[in-house]
Amino acid sequence: MDATYVGIDVSKDRLDVHVYPAGTAFAVTRDGKGLEELVERLRAVTPTLVAVEATGGFETVVAAALAGAQLPLAVVNPAQVRHFAQALGKRAKTDPIDAAVIARFVEAVKPSPRAVPDAQARLLAALIARRRQIVEMLVAERQREHRADDERVRQSLARLIKLLVKELKQIDGDIDTMVRGSPAWRAKEDLMKSFPGVGNISARTFLAEMPELGELDRHEIASLAGVAPFTRQSGRWKGSSKIGGGRVAVRTALYMAAMSAIRCNPVLKDFYRRLLAAGKPKMVALIAVARKILTILNAMLRDKTKWQTA
Numbered sequence: 001m002d003a004t005y006v007g008i009d010v011s012k013d014r015l016d017v018h019v020y021p022a023g024t025a026f027a028v029t030r031d032g033k034g035l036e037e038l039v040e041r042l043r044a045v046t047p048t049l050v051a052v053e054a055t056g057g058f059e060t061v062v063a064a065a066l067a068g069a070q071l072p073l074a075v076v077n078p079a080q081v082r083h084f085a086q087a088l089g090k091r092a093k094t095d096p097i098d099a100a101v102i103a104r105f106v107e108a109v110k111p112s113p114r115a116v117p118d119a120q121a122r123l124l125a126a127l128i129a130r131r132r133q134i135v136e137m138l139v140a141e142r143q144r145e146h147r148a149d150d151e152r153v154r155q156s157l158a159r160l161i162k163l164l165v166k167e168l169k170q171i172d173g174d175i176d177t178m179v180r181g182s183p184a185w186r187a188k189e190d191l192m193k194s195f196p197g198v199g200n201i202s203a204r205t206f207l208a209e210m211p212e213l214g215e216l217d218r219h220e221i222a223s224l225a226g227v228a229p230f231t232r233q234s235g236r237w238k239g240s241s242k243i244g245g246g247r248v249a250v251r252t253a254l255y256m257a258a259m260s261a262i263r264c265n266p267v268l269k270d271f272y273r274r275l276l277a278a279g280k281p282k283m284v285a286l287i288a289v290a291r292k293i294l295t296i297l298n299a300m301l302r303d304k305t306k307w308q309t310a
Contacts, residue, residue, distance in 0.1 A: 003048040007102025008038075009095045010052055010059045016095040019045055020103035025096055030058070035065040042071055049113060051106040053078040053098075060122070074111040081105050114212070120178070124185075125208040127175050131201075132249070134168045179204055187304075188214075192297055194306035197261030197268065205253040206297065214301025221298045225250045227291040254290040262289060267309060 002021065009016040010030065015038060018025045026041065028034035042050060050066055051074045052059045059075060066073045085101045138161065145157040179185045185207055192203040206213055212224060225247055261268040268289055275285035300307065 003107070004045050005103050005107040006042060006045070006047045006050040007099045007104070007106060008050065008052045008062065009098040009102060010062055011095060012058060014095070015062060016099040017041075018096070018099035018103045019047070020100070020107055025099065027096075030062070035062065038062075039065060039069040039071070042066070043069065047071065049074055049106050049110070051076050051102050051111070053081060053102060072113045074106065074113055076102065076105065076109075076111055080109075084108070120182070121208065121211060124175065124178055124204070127171060127178070128205055128208040129249070131168065131171045131175065134164055134171060138164045138168065175204055176200075179207065188301055191300050191304065191306055195261075195293070195297065195300065196265040196307070197257045197293065198297070199257075199260070202253045202257045205249055209247055209249045209253075213298055216298070218295045218298060222291055222294060225254060225294055227251060227254060227287060227294060251290075254294055255286070257293050258286050258290040261293060262286070268292065 004022065005020045007018045007020065013030055014027055015030050015034065016025070016027045017038065022045070024045075028037045049072050052062055052066075054075050054077065063073055063075055081098075081102055084105045085098075088101070088104065141157055141161050141164065145154060145161065148154045148157060179189055188207060189200075189203045192198050192206060193200070210221075210224065213221065216224070258268075262272040263269065271292060272285050272289050275288055276282065280288070296307075
């Protein structure tokens with residue numbers, strides 16, 4: 001039986017669907033009735049893999065409906081799909097064309113199906129993201145307060161800073177209640193925090209933004225986080241390896257953990273110094289530390305063991 005791949009282009013009100021290689025195309029509304037029709041029609045073709053693009057939140061309800069129907073699902077990176085379209089010479093861009101390109105992309109790349117996070121996991125991710133937003137607002141308002149000359153402006157800034165601090169405390173309390181109230185999350189957090197350099201915020205970011213931690217091999221997990229170097233080479237020319245893509249929030253948390261680890265974790269401090277002694281630039285060495293931290297945490301969660309220096 002030939003493999004069947006389905007691409008779904010998600011917009012605010014509608015879903016354009018393309019079935020490859022049959023070439024069947026149809027559209028449904030992005031509501032309860034439309035999702036029911038989508039699931040029914042996809043079950044009839046028994047797809048090998050169904051893919052939707054990560055489109056800033058519109059895809060969430062679609063992914064949840066497909067996962068709930070036990071259909072194999074992958075959420076793919078829109079930038080990668082667009083590059084694939086350019087390679088195919090597809091310059092035109094409409095929703096039906098996009099759906100067909102997604103289906104072709106999935107057939108060519110065959111991304112691994114990923115489980116959709118449950119409601120609690122999505123809520124934790126949303127709270128972690130909201131915390132980042134509040135911290136960014138606090139930093140900006142404190143900088144404005146420092147530069148403000150007018151007393152009324154300073155008073156306004158002070159009131160808003162006080163409000164943001166109060167809200168940050170509330171968000172932290174909500175996150176703590178969620179994590180410590182879940183035996184599975186609590187166990188994972190305790191394991192990660194046994195690693196010198198990983199604190200509450202980093203551990204909870206990993207819980208929310210990278211639920212695959214402990215379930216994939218070190219190459220796959222590094223690629224998901226965007227800390228796996230890729231080689232640039234053509235003929236005799238060889239450029240420096242780069243990192244890119246992946247999950248920005250996870251990469252930021254890894255960077256902060258690496259900054260902490262090179263000060264307080266003897267093993268990582270020694271590793272970092274050896275890289276510097278070998279002539280590696282500081283940023284390259286720090287990224288290597290971040291990648292090593294991710295590999296170690298992945299193994300700790302996989303084996304359910306705390307950090308051990310010996």
